[in-house]
Amino acid sequence: MKKRVPFILLIIFIADPYFYQAVKTLTTNPLILSAYWLYDLALVLGLILIMLSRSPTRNMPKLISWLMGLVLLSLIPKVAALPVLLLEDVTRLFRGFPPRSEWVSWLAVAVTAVPFVGLLYGLTGGRHYYKVRKETLTFADLPEAFDGFTLTQLSDIHSGSFTSKDGVEKGVAIVNDQQSDVILFTGDLVNNEAIEMDPWIDTFARLTAPMGKFSVLGNHDYGDYKRWEHESDKQFNLVRLKEVHKEIGFKLLLDEAVTIQKGDQSISLIGVENWGTGGFHQYGDLQKATAKVPGDAFKVLMSHDPSHWDAVTLEHDQHIHLTLSGHTHGAQFGIELFGFKWSPIKYIYKQWAGLYQNSGKYLYVNRGFGFLGLKGRVGIWPEITVIELKRG
Structure with a gap:
């Protein structure tokens, strides 16, 4: 600012x-x-x-x-x-x-x-005017058991900005209404401090998905934007935030991968710590996260900052089929009408909202569930993303 x-x-x-x-x-x-x-x-x-x-x-x-x-x-x-x-x-x-x-x-x-x-x-009213955005993506090498597999993506909750319990609970109910197989959260649970989540733990713990809930950290989760009296306070804050992920039922992926199994077939879900260009910290290590992932596995990556896709993911030695990011919020200000979209954030981020494709690899940038800075959203509404995977 x-x-x-x-x-x-x-x-x-x-x-x-x-x-x-x-x-x-x-x-x-x-x-x-x-x-x-x-x-x-x-x-x-x-x-x-x-x-x-x-x-x-x-x-x-x-x-x-x-x-x-x-x-x-x-x-x-x-x-x-x-x-x-x-x-x-x-x-x-x-x-x-x-x-x-x-x-x-x-x-x-x-x-x-x-x-x-x-x-x-x-x-x-715009801060809780949640929009469900749906995409269907088709892949020739998607395991047959996962044809029709659905995932709901949330990003940028920023619980420290919330003031309306009814508004937040409305959003959580909409997420559960999607009845997706998994729920994936792509970072920024808080603005700065883990205690911001204390009033909202019970609310977000009500999110349900039959095949699990998984998450990664965003740039705000590390406490880098707050002046801490002692470095140990900052370290304890991060430890506590990781505990909060467990308390709301999410498996936090820290440069690691998990296998989602259906019968004798599986896909790999990968999560990296925050990595961004333009002065943001580059904590994440995609090489480490994929070290134990089979080369022929179908891969979904959670990476908070979309700049990681261009800078690292596209050139990675393993084919990452789908990357899910957030971070930009679409600047919480812009225009989206009749297929046209514009926001001032487009002059900073090449990929800033919605679906992108390059060389058979997809990136989806979620516009964010919450808000930060600007106490609302104008034209770029809070988003709940539902992606269906199809074999074809």
Whole structure:
């Protein structure tokens, strides 16, 4: 967030004075005009405070979350209205710049209503607007016994951000409704500390799958983003988090593989610790995780960060049929309509949401079950993924 503050401030200094012209055309009420600038001043001061802070306080994450929401509510609607005002200014240029038209100003204000309502919903109800996304993948070498095998993928629970027990329990119920053979969780159970899961252990322990529940760690699970008083506290936190995985019924895979058996046939489920590019820690070791996996086995890999797929998995000496990742959250902000999808995260991650294929190998990037930073989701809804494996 701190790195993006100058860019956000630049947009505010451009968009706000320009949109203010429409407001000023429609009203001369000093209270409304003053409130307009006081709101902006509060946002700017908050952003500057974040940019200048060197030692984050305990309440800084909350301040950042609130500011992110308020900035989006303020800026996105105004930016959406700018083309209306710009188009009028083009015509005003050829008309000797007469006063701004009142009806055009009303149109600009009306245009802001759609993104404002959408943002407001995303920041309130959107955090638990779970979407079940289903994919069917066909493989020629899938063992016959696993034709029709289903897995439900969850990722990025981020329990430290939850505030609504009903909302979370709604999501857990939807997961169980899928009745998949296995449930696979691809990391980031917490934001920083294992104790964040304490209120939610009973809830997530209710997840059921007849052939097991399996998990891996994500970048936030290691406690790397918190200043610990002692290194031993950080180490104990990770030990406790691993215990939490057991308490909610998940087998945590730490650079290792397990065999899922049906009759005399099997597939290999592989889990690596977090490994990411762009400055993220590279704890995972795919070579170690696959050391005991037969070369001809059908393989499903859980790896939290999708950048691991391009950087390591595709070139690995064993053929990994399907990789499941998360991590990106789809930035919790974007557009997905009629097959079109966009999010600012696409400029950081080549694979950021949904299904990807390369050389007969698949990657699925889950958009995340929870939320972090931004206290909600706008357009990129929380996801429960169901993948059916078919032989063909």
